[in-house]
Amino acid sequence: MTDPSLKQTLILDQETFIVHNLNLLEQMGLATIKTLPFAARVLIENLARNMDANIIQWSDVVNAAKFYESPAQTSELIAFYPARVLMQDFTGVPAVVDFAAMRDAVDAAGADPKKINPLVPVDLVIDHSIQVDHFKEKNSFFLNAQKEYERNKERYQLLKWAQKSFDNFRVVPPESGICHQVNLEYLAPVVSTKQTKDGVLAFPDTLVGTDSHTTMINALGVLGWGVGGIEAEAVMLGQPYYMNLPQIIGVNFIGKPQTRITSTDIALYVTNRLREENVVEKIVEYTGEGLKYLTLTDRATISNMAPEYGATAGFFPVDEHTLNYLKKTNRRKTASLVEGYCKACGFFNNHDNEITFSKKIDVDLSLIETSIAGPSRPQDRISLAGVKEKTTKIFDLGNRQHIQINPENKPHALTNGSIVIAAITSCTNTSNPYTMIGAGLAAKKAVEKGLSIPWHVKTSLSPGSRVVLDYLKSSGLMEYFQDLGFNNTGFGCMTCIGNSGPLDPFIEESIKTNNLDVMSVLSGNRNFEARIHQEVKGNFLMSPILVVIYAIAGKIDIDFESEPLGVSQDGNPVFMKDIWPKADEINHFVETYVHEKFFKDQYSQIFKGDKLWQELKVDESTTFKFDETSSYIRNPPFFKNFSLNLPDLEDIKNARALLVLGDSVTTDHISPAGAIPVDYPAGKYLIDNNIKPWDFNSYGSRRGNHEVMMRGTFANIRIKNKLVSDAGGLTLKFPENEQCYVFDASRKYRDEQTDLLVFGGKEYGTGSSRDWAAKGTTLLGVKAVIAESFERIHRSNLVGMGVLPLIFKEGQSFETLGLSGDEVFEIRNANQIKPNDLLTVNATKNGKNKTFQVVVKLNTDIEIDYIKNGGILHYVLRQMIKA
Template identity: 45%
Template sequence: MPLDRTTDAVLSVNGKSYRYTSLKHLQDSVPGARIDRLPFVTRILLENLLRHMGEDTSSAELVAAVARGENVGDIEFFPARVLMPDSSGVPLLADLTAMRAAVIERGGDPKQVNPKIPAELIIDHSVVTQYAGTADAARRNIELEYELNAERYTFLKWAEANFNNFRLFSPGKGIVHQINLEYLARPVRSDMIGDTLWAFPDTLVGMDSHTPTINGLGVMGWGVGGIEAGGALLGLPISMAFPDVIGCRLTGRLQPGVTSTDLVLSATERLREYDLVGKMVEFHGDGFESLSVPDRATLGNMAPEYGANMGFSPLDSKAMDFLRQTGRSEVDVALTEAYARAQMMWAVSGVSPDYAKVITIELDKIRPSAAGPRRPQDRLDLPDVPGSFDDFLASRTEDKPGAEATDKDTLADGDIVIAAITSCTNTSNPSLMIAAGLVARNAVAAGLRVDPKVKTSLSPGSRVVSAYLKKSGLQDALDHLGFQVTGFGCMTCGGGSGPLASELEEEIRARKLKVTAVLSGNRNFEGRTHPLVRAAYLASPPLIVAYALAGTVRIDLANDPIGEAVDGTPVYLADLWPDPAEIERVTQEIVTAAEFREQYSRMQESDEFWDALTVPEGEDFDWNPESTYLLRPPFLDDATGDVRDVSVFRLEQARSLLILGDDITTDHISPGSAIPADSAAGQYLLSLGVPENRFSSYIGRRGNHNVMMRGTFANIRIRNRMLPGTEGGVTRHIPSGDTCKIHEAAAKYQAEGVPQIVIAGKNYGNGSSRDWAAKGTRILGVQCVIAESFERIHRSNLVGMGVLPLQLAEGHHVEHLDLTGDEAFDIMFEDGLFPGAVGYLQITSPDGEPVRQVPLLCRLETARETQIYAAGGILPYALNGILQATGS
């Protein structure tokens, strides 16, 4: 039945009247509605559907069905804002700028290409830990950052001056997720729409997979690729299947000595046991009520690692405490609480909604942990870490040892060469950072030191962290051990670990050592932290200090001595670990609202490097064709307005560009690390006269598609089954059999008019929401990716770039197909492409004989996704809409 706007209501707070769409009124008007039993995530989505409901009957019926708790199909979600780091923000803004040029060339108005909702960009992904362990490390790193990124930052200043609804934060302020948590987010927003003041939940999509950090503050947000976010900025809704909400019941209390990092590693291990792709996790229970917002934010931060869209914490008094502690205005706090209570969005102690499934985690059974050596879900009790590395070492039978050790050599397998207290929420959780500082203080007092072979660094996620560590005196102890501040950005966590000492790198290469890293980040995929570091372990900041002192992961930190005191007595972790009461006391003394207000009052200030950048004039950016950093993106060059006929789909005599195994990450597909000189991208830059010490990183070069194309599938640890026993971005061209770099084979296939596909195993594309993993795939000419399963964001990004994701039907596995890469492949969907469509893959042997047919599932998830794919991707789809709306 149609619903009218009688569901609207008025909320009075502190003398102001706010109009809002009332879920209580909706519950009263829909027979059988059970909104008060729905998960909080569902209530927020329902409010969004109700507020944007059209006049048609089908929209009203959808809203009513959700209110009754029924399973519904596709929905369209309108986020309130878009959040971006520079790593994906620069490519997105470049795409929008190219769209402006395309509109101009087709006789349209370039002003139509503007963010329709607020967009905020924080520059945090480009700073590299080039310098560490010195008092001037942060200054030297930011100087180098500007030197390498001046073109990109000049473009961003131009974008800030020319795009509406766009706010920019210059380098050195902190990381995007922490600034969002401590400053940008307001759980309830208000805005004048016409002449009416409206209140509504703060919702967002962020162009980084760890956007769910903000779920800890009761704000709905998840990570999408820049491709999908670009559509949202242009006014398109996020098209999605209505999600199941899984309840995660937390019981008990964390025991002394157990940190929130131990909690999230344990939660990741447990939740990863379930298939949570496309689902929302919502935390509740008496254990949840004991957690602070920083602890809850750390749980949300790891949502990509346990496979869910979000890890949501509903609003309660703890959230209000955090808003006050971080210096939010009392007006915002009062509005948030009043709105949440009026909308049935306020968590009541002891009352849990009805969930599709409930998973219980007992907090009092969690023990101090690390995760590794290659995946964040591989949690270990501390005593099990040495054995895990030994198992890893034994599994590397293909990596034969190099030169024997000599008296001059300093390293052994398992030695730690990188110990990074790095960003994400770990370095902005006061209890964790104060614990790390106290461990450092106690270690210094005992006379312990960190071996110079360990590259130590501290990159806080927020300037507030540095302020309170300095104020407490704990930064002095961290400095003494080499954990000086190296900058305010992702740094080591995102692959920007910088170089090791040259003599160490030479020894690692010569002896083929399996050295390690320890970091307080959220990802430890092989090859991500540093190209020469084969294993990496995630742990809490205080444990990072302890591991740095130990110098190896082949130690049981829980029971073995870390070192010796000045008097020769052994020192154990228990000797260094602070009492929980001391952590709490120091936290209460130094982490204050005044400190947050002081630091965030200067967010719009810029330094001398930023001020020195000159903003180009004109609404249409003047691309420099000689630039090695920024070129006009090519994705609209061939846009004609035509759409594919998807009523039947046939791809004939395709070749496999790569055949891959399980757990291929977006770091494998499009690395973000430093560009090696011997890589295809490195050789290209050298040919242009760029010296090796100015290559920057793949992240820094994301505005140059010629570099990024050569970097696609170029991770030095990727293993292509078409070339068994090899690593790196190489393949075989068929039928010639020539071994060549990936982009060279792709270019040959394109010149020959031969379709290309990629075949992979489970969890294809897990990891960062890296647009270029899809963009590079598209530029290489790949038309379809066939996998056993896909990570959510990467699947969406492939669709957004016009690449078709197809899934092997259940029970069919890549390894059982016995593929060599010499085969030809035909793909057929006789009834066309649509959500849930079934087709098949026909495999033909090199002698032309059909070998087998394998059923395939079309992984276009919604009707709108099908339209986007048919248009060739979201950019041509949006361009067509703009031109049609303006009659151009």
């Protein structure tokens, strides 16, 4: 007897599609589909469509439907097959390097290297490499783009080679926009189609991405999230993404936002609230009457920040807003298919059914205030009215204002609390015409009143899409941005990813000499320590409108109600309220100047690239010709001495603590993204290889070179290792108690054949889905990380690289166990581990033993296999060669 099926045919606009209709489950009496969360429906359809005799069976479909109909605390493992993969160049380059290395390994094993090829569609958008070198100049964008190609030619040649060599692999060239905004405006089909032997299959678009903010696409009703680059590579090679069925938390929006409230304010409020609710490893789905007041780009801002509030995804089901946005962005045919398919198959939200969630959280939009977040975490929201008091207290600004630098008697002094970077940047807010036009109108009113921006503020405007510049120019607002100094500096992540570029040498020297606490303001989603610029102590997230206003103020400690921004041409004080645009004014500009034609024109040639891209010369060979003299692209050692034979998992013996870290250690701390310091191991390596400091580029741009990246691991200048008193990439080498850089210590331990451990606190690995945070960890010789809790993506990345993630038992920590870090550690019975099993750690010091148990933070049997294989890529490679 064959298993039941949800397969049927559907005719839409005289086209016939094969679909898997969830409504058939209801007809079978197995589930009440209209009460299931929409994200759950996507997961169930994915199971039903991918049923086979081995991995997914009918019982998996039924069990998933039952789980979501009566949500339980524990769930079963499922195999999820994303429809596609999204990459950006920082995380994409290492993946392409790995693919090239795997082709070499397969070739060396006597098999066909073309076996290594993406089996699902992959889009890589080059958006993370452009830096704000030039600003306040009319040709800033061209000069920055030119500099970008000079720095990244080798990387771009690799990506262009991949574009030509791999099937199912498209590259969006530089200067096209930010990957998440390009995904939202163009790449995402919402409903995917695929030619099969039985006909054209239609199904919900889903994806995983190598950037944590892949979640932005959930605003469009597309279920997707960020994964480690290693996991993404496995998906590209046809492997399912294994996961436990996630709980789905309903966030019920009620009320209507106040007049001045932007999507940024809502996103910061939601981030703060959901961090308190602990939605880690859960999907958040938005519901409620308040949804009608949120445009699709408002939703995109909220979905984008899912990593900041800790959720796997922040999902908005397909509804009328989705269809209208697809039409607005020149996808009318797509909108027709999406409407017909979703309404027929149970994926269209009519807002008329009570959904059953694991938990429901009410959020009253009418109570949300204008806010910013900082100085170093996105969830640390501060009401605008309380910013002066809060920042004065954090940075002790009230007692330290006497330090002032005022060259040439300029009207504003550089002092503690001064803003030195003001950037309208990132996917989070530049996708939203309301906030961008609002910022333009604020700039217009400021210029008309004679206001300007202080000399010490580095201003930049980095739109996430070329369409943004089209409507800013069409509306006449771009000239006011330029008058203030917000010239277009490029179409990329830029300041938000840490590519803020250098400050004026005089300003930077003044900061260092006087130990000034200076600030940045940006419309981004990340503000971790030393991310934006290494000399900037406080980084504050806010709407583009507020970036303009704070830039004019020139300082973070200002009370906008009582203190003016400046003085108008007629000598009167100008307050924030005088230049804040009215909502109806912004809406009028959005309706008048954001045209469908702009999207049509900009995306018609999206894969062609500019002249610089077209002139790049590359080989069209099956395997990539690695240049051993390259400082950007090197053949990584991950597959060195690769064997088809599976070795036993060895116990950890005579191990030492490489680092002991505290709470909220981010992937930025573990693997920095910004500038490479001259006197750190990575900088010394580049100098030894005849690279001048001004040609260092950034850590992110050199992710194709493992020699740089492993030297940069645990090398953030702000990382605090409890084994030493000084911050910044240092540790103690035992038993000599010698202080040195982490990398240098790891080499000495390697020569002694000593295993290494890293200890951490809560939320270890929060932040970007940075695969080098895991790759670097394993190349340093770390066998296991023991923490109080892990952020989802980084834990998966560690597993993907064969590093064992372990957590202290509830109520225990490095401190409560009385550990000092200079012990010798042993962990036995590694080869017998099971998911969420217990292992015993033995710590020896001065002849005395201390034992404690840790939980094996491996969730599934397949993750056990990954660890035993030395990582997910070794596992896949063995499977493919044997096939």
